Amino acid sequence: MNFVIPDFYPAAAELFVVAMSFVILMAGTFAKDSRGLTYALTQLTLFGAAAITLFTMDGQVNFTFSNMYVDDLMGDFLKLVLYFSVAIVLLYSRGYMNDRKMETTEYYVLAVYATLGMMVMITANHFLTLYLGLELLSLSLYAMVALQRDSARATEAAMKYFVLGALASGLLLYGISMLYGATGTLEISGVAQAIYHQAGNKTVLMFGLVFVVAGLAFKLGVVPFHMWIPDVYHGAPTAITLFIASAPKLAAFAMAMRLLVNGLFELADQWQSMLMFLAILSIVLGNFAAIAQSNIKRMLGYSGISHMGFMLLGLMSGVVGGDRHFALNAYSSSMFYVISYVLMSLASFGVVLLLSRVGVEAENLDDFKGLNKRSSWFAGVMAMVMFSMAGIPFFVGFFAKFSVLQAVVAAGYIWVAVVAVIMSLIGAFYYLRVVKVMFFDEPVDNTPLVASADMRVLLSMNGLAIAGLGLAPQALMSLCAYSLLGSL
């Protein structure tokens, strides 16, 4: 048996993050007041990983570790967005975690491992690699939700998240095992080839597909696998909710691309109809349920469900009656959607964090009352985020909706587009309610906002990015399309 040394080059960023995680652990253990240091090291890790990813990006599709791992443009691009959003999450959450005595080494280490898990998910070319990445992410997130040990709500949320998450992982594994049974391989491109050559038992394959889609739907948080979202979003400390509501959506999108598009593209007709079902249910239920919420974290949770439904609209429009030339357009519109959503999600929870301070969780709609009188600028930022989420131009959310809807119409599902736009009207109501509370009501609490300068600057830039990308969405749209070109 001869041992071949694998090519580490395509996985350099992951290896760097692993190495840095040890450094952060050591720093946390031995430094006296380690908070500032671990924070800086974590940001440095993300920055370094970004530099390495940029440096090693060559536009080719490189496989390594016996084809278990793939480095392509889609992965590189998604990873860059991932570092960026995790860095923003950490910056936004720092003051909040510090106020609540939760800014510990563990928090940063867990964040780094969650990031690593997402990176592995994004670049997996093997079902087991994908599963490992997913579990690394999930376990880190369970622990992060439970970070606030003495809060009954957070512990309950963590428990719920863990139990349901484990169930979903089980479904996914079961599906994977069936796919293995049908095709005899776990390598994603191998599975695609095996199905293409008509290998395997069709029934087993279909069962496997159903379970895989179910597991995926849980991770995306789409109806009917959405039960965990409102409770976890509500129960977790807001900074952790911010984490869960942003970067993992990118990883889940990548997972969907790897599993469904790279692996099971031959079965597109089957999984597209499943996704359509999930998407419509999510858009309908997410929007209706959000109306009833008075807690803004729950409301954003339900709104996230409907946004993920919109994202699926793009994924379900790739193949029309065996014709594949819509695929690039459809999948890139989904990718644009998910990136826009992450940007909006970051800003919305960022404002919630901005309003929180020691002893005050600004998580009810009433806490936003009269924000315009307290800070016109951040009320404006939040209003932009809300209009953007409602899909009103000139904000990026409109172009996200526009691009998935044009994919849906191109695929001939005009009735789905009509349902989606009617539901986004329902959605507009609760987004408007936030604007109404901020601008039309009198403040109940006149305390000036306390936040560090870097958070203010970054949150402002985040808001401006939402408006700026709405004025000029072309670059990001093209980047999405370009980065997917090599992976289809």
Added chain:
Amino acid sequence: MTGIPFLSLAIWVPIVGGLLALASGSDRNASVARFVALLSALAGLAVSIPLYTGFDVSKSAMQFVESYPWIPRFNINYTLGVDGISVLFVLLNSFITVIVVVAGWEVIKEKVAQYMAGFLIMSGLINGIFSALDGLLFYVFFEASLIPLFIIIGVWGGPNRVYAAIKFFLYTLAGSLLMLVALLYLFMESGGSFSILDWHQLKLGMDVQGLLFWAFLVSFAVKVPMFPVHTWLPDAHVEAPTGGSIVLAAIGLKLGAYGFLRFSLPIAPDASHAFAPLIITLSLIAVVYIGFIALVQTDMKKLVAYSSIAHMGFVTLGFFIFSPLGVEGALVQMISHGFVSGAMFASIGVLYDRMHSRQIADYGGVVNVMPKFAALFMFFSMANAGLPATSGFVGEFMVVLGAVQFNFWVAFTAATTLIVGAAYTLWMYKRVVFGPITNHHVSELTDLNNREFVFLSILAVCVLAMGIYPFPVTEVMHASVNDLLKHVAVSKL
């Protein structure tokens, strides 16, 4: 095409001005915000005037065309241009913006910068709606213009403002979302083009035309507003601050009507012909039934709001009888209504600022203390009732003439508005202005100050000039209207 991009300037000068006003910050700098706003409104008007003076009336094609790629990924272009139909509305809008800024000058005391910025940004966006030649660009401006008005109604509005603001927003959004699907469908059908002018040439089957027509109808009917979907307008008008009511009546309602001419008629001509009886019926209901509703209102703003719906009924009626006289009359009516209803709301605003009441019953004998105001208000009321020699008469008369050629009874029904309109407007005027002074609040009223006198007089001059000599207005639109009707007469099947 001249070298200076006047249309882009007409859009972006007010928007940049609005952002500058916003940047002036808190109410400590309120006067800075006011002056920045006035200057940018005047600059916006100044860059719109060359659009009229440089307009070639003999051509029906688009003029002042600018085109740059915006989102090449979906072939979306920043294409602007005006024809004889739209150029007048750009002018009207830029003009009304100046009036609104002046009307809110010292009346608005809280968050002045945001108030002024809201109107300026809205003005730029509305100029964008009238000059966009790209379907998606139109849609983007159309939707985005909801935001400023939503904020304006909700922040500076009356007691029930939240309800009115949300109703206004959701109603309009409900209509326009279906239009988005229609635009996407046209994008597909035309092989990947968002150009409105390309869509005009697109051959479409009857059932497709029908669906598109309905999608556009829902969107524009809400905006006009037409009879069954008009209920948001009285609420929005009553709760909006004076400036908001002026813009909504003078410009906001014209957007829907403009949409019919730019989208519904030329893109789906056969469906337009097929559904014309329906639209005509709805228009007549608006003219007659809404006219009677206006008669029983006790709130002045609500009365004028209902009278606006009735006047807009004339506009849709004029469009769907497909004769040059009807369409031109409708367009004249739109411009005239812009001046007259704007002036009516401004006048009511003048009273409201002093008394903080819009109830007709709270007034009486105003002429004794406010003679200058009474004279101007009298003039605007007459114009609203359609008195000859005011602009209100010209449009209505042209539409009625066009309708007589189409069908005598349609014309007859429409013409009853001249009676009903006179009844509700003049009866309100009588109760508010004439008679003895009814209470001590009225006796303490002060007459118009210079600012109010100037902007109301300017409006009065416009109304009178257009009533006596409408030729400069009709001359501009003539070629484009004829061309449009020729296009609509040709079946696309």
